[in-house]
Amino acid sequence: MKVRRNLLKILILFILVGSIVNTKTLKSVGDYYFKDKNNAYFDMKKIDEKVDLETFVYLDYFYAKDKNNLYFYGQKVKGVSPNNFNFLTLLSNVPDNIIKSGNDFYLVYENDLNEKIYAKKMDFPIDRDTFESFSMRVYKDKNNFYYYDDTDDVKKGKTLIKFKNEADIKTLKFLKEKNGEKSNKYIKDEKNVYFVDEENLEIKKIENADYKTFQVIEYLYAKDKNNVYYQGKKLNNINPNYFKIVDNEIKYNNEFYKIDENMNLIKIERE
Incomplete structure (x- = not known):
């Protein structure tokens, strides 16, 4: 169920079906939810449940409620x-x-x-x-x-x-990327740094990482004073002082590279 219509189109169509909807009392509740003096609507469709209009309010993320029910995408969420x-x-x-x-x-x-x-x-x-x-x-x-x-x-x-993890849950927190945004891949507790491997459902400890200097460069890339890491794995023979991410590409010693399956940098030949 995908909501693709914008509010203007919804209002126009409401007007076109004015014999069903009371356009004089119609008002927006929030994010595709509307109500008039008789009914409540989502995405131009009347909500099938008997909605208590006086207590009907929009919550967030396509949820609404009245005193009796919770609604999601205009449907009653049964049992909640x-x-x-x-x-x-x-x-x-x-x-x-x-x-x-x-x-x-x-x-x-x-x-x-x-x-x-x-x-x-x-x-x-x-x-x-x-x-x-x-x-x-x-x-x-x-x-x-x-x-x-x-x-x-x-x-x-x-x-x-x-x-699967060995991290200290109580002290664990996400690191920040170089631009200040929170990383959703690299985390640390009081002793170690970890990579969140969602594909394999693991939090992987980054072995031998320098805890004090470890920092996230961007998304899957990180570094410490000794090494550069991609997806939590150390890249081979890379000086972190010369490693950059420029427009989502790897730049090393002013040349552009890609990473092979063995964690080596392969130079990209440009015309």
Whole structure:
């Protein structure tokens, strides 16, 4: 279910179907949600549930609620209370995300076949007081790391699985890139530096990294006083003082290079 129409088009179409919608009382609630004196709407479509219009409000990230229900993309999220709602993380470009309602956590997702919204309660052992988003697909509580796995069949319910790691969870934090933005790949605790390998579901310790001088250059690239790293792996025979990323390309000693599978730099011949 992808929302592609802009608000102007929605308003024009609302006017065209004015016999159904009361355009005199119509007002925007937020992000494709509207209501008039009779009904509530999402993306020009009447919400099928009996909406309590007096308490109907927009929340965030295509969620809305009234005193009785929580709505996502205009659909009632069954089994989830609208009270104490907290949006945690958007997992992908489709409606897959994690929310908290009351003391419980849910994975909310859309079935690609019938475009219906479902909510799967997280009933595995997590510490509910400290469970939080750590990065785009990584979560943590005081005891473990968890990773969002979207490879399972939707009928089985998508799950979060534990990260393999040896890091000290309590002191772990993400490093910042050279431009000041938070890296979502390189993290450190009080003793070591790690690379978040989402593909293999691991937090990998970077062996022999110089902890005090370790810094993220950009995205997958990092360096310390001795070496340069790509995806957490050391590049061979590289002086970090002459290594740069320029317009997403590797520049070393004023020449441009690419990386081969053995972590060697291969010079790019330019015409």
